[in-house]
Amino acid sequence: MRKSFFHYLMKFREEPPRDELADFANHAFTDHSFPKTARQYDELSRYLEMNGLYLPSMTVFDDAWERYMEEEKD
Secondary structure, X not given: OOOOHHHHHHHHOOOXXXXXXXXXXXXXXXXXOOOOOOOOHHHHHHHHHHHOOOOOOHHHXXXXXXXXXXXXXX
16 A cells, blocks of 8 residues: 555655755644544645645646655555
């Protein structure tokens, strides 16, 4: 079974963040309401559209999701 998106995203955390993906990972880590077990695009997208004020653009999430799907193929 593949890992959750949150678990996947955590491998990109770094201080200071060198890019938007690292910044997204850092913020998701400190966002206590982030859906940590979610594996579905729609659930994560809805959450971030309503609560992801730390994302400069949903493109950051979309790009991270594409990487997640490619790397976490079963």
